[in-house]
Amino acid sequence: EKIFSGFSKTRDNLAVIDELLLYWNLADTDKVLDELEEALLVSDFGPRITIKIVESLRDDILAGKLKSGPDIKDALKNSVLDLLTKKGNKTELQLGYRKPAVVLIVGVNGGGKTTSLGKLAYRLKNEGAKILMAAGDTFRAAASDQLEIWAERTGCEIVVAEGEKAKASSVLSQAVKRGKEQGFDIVLCDTSGRLHTNYSLMEELVACKKAVGKVVNGAPNEILLVLDGTTGLNMLPQAREFNDVVGITGLILTKLDGSARGGCVVSVVDELGIPVKFVGVGEGVEDLQPFDAEAFVNAIFS
Numbered sequence: 001e002k003i004f005s006g007f008s009k010t011r012d013n014l015a016v017i018d019e020l021l022l023y024w025n026l027a028d029t030d031k032v033l034d035e036l037e038e039a040l041l042v043s044d045f046g047p048r049i050t051i052k053i054v055e056s057l058r059d060d061i062l063a064g065k066l067k068s069g070p071d072i073k074d075a076l077k078n079s080v081l082d083l084l085t086k087k088g089n090k091t092e093l094q095l096g097y098r099k100p101a102v103v104l105i106v107g108v109n110g111g112g113k114t115t116s117l118g119k120l121a122y123r124l125k126n127e128g129a130k131i132l133m134a135a136g137d138t139f140r141a142a143a144s145d146q147l148e149i150w151a152e153r154t155g156c157e158i159v160v161a162e163g164e165k166a167k168a169s170s171v172l173s174q175a176v177k178r179g180k181e182q183g184f185d186i187v188l189c190d191t192s193g194r195l196h197t198n199y200s201l202m203e204e205l206v207a208c209k210k211a212v213g214k215v216v217n218g219a220p221n222e223i224l225l226v227l228d229g230t231t232g233l234n235m236l237p238q239a240r241e242f243n244d245v246v247g248i249t250g251l252i253l254t255k256l257d258g259s260a261r262g263g264c265v266v267s268v269v270d271e272l273g274i275p276v277k278f279v280g281v282g283e284g285v286e287d288l289q290p291f292d293a294e295a296f297v298n299a300i301f302s
């Protein structure tokens, strides 16, 4: 399974504890837990989660509940799985019943927004949906060219801005109107991603959200924030800001194929309470995987 190999670097980071657990006995507890703490921090689980996990393992070991290395490993995997699933967040896209469903893809430039939109289009089209793309990044000329390439590659139709200085919100509202008139199932909307500290970007996203809601009640159905997995914990403040302004319904974490910082997946879910819906594990059309918490845990702690 692709996602399995996608986390190989994070797995390598975490593998240091395996040997220690193999020969574990009670007297080694402090040493083993210190090493585990280090490995979790290096993989970007973040200090809060790391301490929570390590201390709960220590308590269970001292209480005699964990009696062997494999017991400890299982407890570790379960506690990570709990963190990922306890909020009962829906990891599947929630597209409602009105047509077209509208998905806004947001995030800072370079994170993998356009690529993820293309991969998502490919996946949804293969599931039988009629997809319309909307090139809402009117700020960067190259962005719509890039999306047009993805439209061709995936055989999807696309709406692009007519003329320069078109407003993102009007391109998106035009696309959703066309989606409605022509029976599209889903409109996937790209948005601009110049620096997140730029207030006008946030204003623009709010305007986009309103504009599509005027065409179809309840739209957008999903606002997916694309985060670059190689930035690890640094993605947190950015994610918080997007969430505060537009209300994020799900995350797409990209570039996890090359990242040793897979623990940030757990951190971001725990800190923001927003589910990861997809992970990007490469640059090809098929390299977007639905996020499966159990498969993830098995991939990083093999």
Ligand code: GDP
Residues within 6 Å of the ligand: 107, 108, 109, 110, 111, 112, 113, 114, 115, 116, 193, 226, 254, 255, 256, 257, 258, 279, 280, 281, 282, 283, 287
């Ligand atoms: P945008 O500016 O947010 O739209 O970012 P792009 O979609 O243009 O992606 C930026 C770069 O990251 C491109 O070179 C993509 O091919 C690359 N990229 C995106 N997602 C992934 C991924 O999951 N894995 C890898 N290895 N590269 C990715």
